[in-house]
Amino acid sequence: MPELPEVETIVRALRQGGRGGAALTGRSIQSVTLTWERTLATPGVADFATRITGQTIHDVQRRAKFIVMPLTLDTLIIHLRMSGDLRVETGFDLAGKPLPLLPHDRLAIYFSDGLRLAFNDARKFGRVWLTPHPEDVLTHLGPEPLDENFTVDTLAVLLRARKRQIKPLLLDQSVLAGLGNIYTDEALHVAKVHPTRLSNTLTTEETAQLWNAIRIVLQAGIHNNGASIDWAYRGGDFQNNFRVYQRTGQPCPVCGYPVERIVIGQRGTHFCPNCQV
DNA sequence: CCTGAAACCTGTCTGC
DNA sequence: TGCAGACAGGTTTCAG
Numbered sequence: 001m002p003e004l005p006e007v008e009t010i011v012r013a014l015r016q017g018g019r020g021g022a023a024l025t026g027r028s029i030q031s032v033t034l035t036w037e038r039t040l041a042t043p044g045v046a047d048f049a050t051r052i053t054g055q056t057i058h059d060v061q062r063r064a065k066f067i068v069m070p071l072t073l074d075t076l077i078i079h080l081r082m083s084g085d086l087r088v089e090t091g092f093d094l095a096g097k098p099l100p101l102l103p104h105d106r107l108a109i110y111f112s113d114g115l116r117l118a119f120n121d122a123r124k125f126g127r128v129w130l131t132p133h134p135e136d137v138l139t140h141l142g143p144e145p146l147d148e149n150f151t152v153d154t155l156a157v158l159l160r161a162r163k164r165q166i167k168p169l170l171l172d173q174s175v176l177a178g179l180g181n182i183y184t185d186e187a188l189h190v191a192k193v194h195p196t197r198l199s200n201t202l203t204t205e206e207t208a209q210l211w212n213a214i215r216i217v218l219q220a221g222i223h224n225n226g227a228s229i230d231w232a233y234r235g236g237d238f239q240n241n242f243r244v245y246q247r248t249g250q251p252c253p254v255c256g257y258p259v260e261r262i263v264i265g266q267r268g269t270h271f272c273p274n275c276q277v
Numbered sequence: 278c279c280t281g282a283a284a285c286c287t288g289t290c291t292g293c
Numbered sequence: 294t295g296c297a298g299a300c301a302g303g304t305t306t307c308a309g
Binding site: 038081082083095104121122124132162163164168230231239265266 | 278279280281282283285286287288289
């Protein structure tokens with residue numbers, strides 16, 4: 001489900017409150033409930049519950065599409081994958097009993113002040129790590145596209161070093177971290193680059209256009225609090241600004257030619273066959 | 278090194 | 294109405 005802008009929106013809300021939820025920073029963990037074991041990547045259920053209890057959340061950060069929470073001793077890392085979502089809400093009723101969870105809630109973390117963090121994930125692809133070595137989980141990631149260190153030259157080097165179709169390359173988190181299916185299609189349309197173009201064939205000008213497009217599209221996504229499609233993620237408005245994504249057959253906003261859909265690397269891919277060369 | 282397919286899962290929508 | 298099939302924001306693993 002969520003890509004960089006959606007995860008960033010969620011992280012900001014968890015860090016400083018807003019979006020209908022309270023901030024998590026400073027809260028102390030009292031207990032946990034797990035209803036789908038495979039949600040835990042590491043450690044096992046018993047170790048997870050024992051170890052996380054009593055730790056305090058010091059911050060909520062984002063790296064690529066991972067939500068990273070440094071705790072007192074360990075780091076709690078969450079990846080929402082396709083359908084994951086997080087809620088911060090009241091955890092107990094007046095009698096002190098835990099309030100019922102929603103369908104598809106896989107993990108609930110209860111805090112000492114009565115709130116809880118619920119991890120809802122219909123498709124069960126999401127994963128949670130509790131580890132003293134967060135770098136082990138986050139090592140194989142490429143640069144952050146919105147980082148000031150990510151320059152046109154950085155992108156040029158990444159593209160020239162390989163000979164791959166540009167779309168799957170941009171989706172590869174070890175090359176560039178944070179783009180998903182929506183923002184890749186949107187960025188390639190802004191840059192006027194065909195999704196099957198080989199990465200090492202982009203001209204200097206096209207590379208500059210793509211660099212700019214990636215950043216423009218991600219920033220627009222964040223500005224709109226992400227994109228809300230179907231039932232998985234709510235609260236964003238960027239879906240109203242899609243240029244090509246899920247607009248098969250509708251006119252290209254630039255030239256009016258019908259948007260086409262093809263499949264590349266098992267992912268639906270939307271582009272304008274007239275604008276994107 | 279690169280591509281494609283399968284796997285992990287459930288829910289929704291479309292067409293016959 | 295019912296049901297099969299396609300499709301969905303992600304990532305890993307394996308075959309060729």
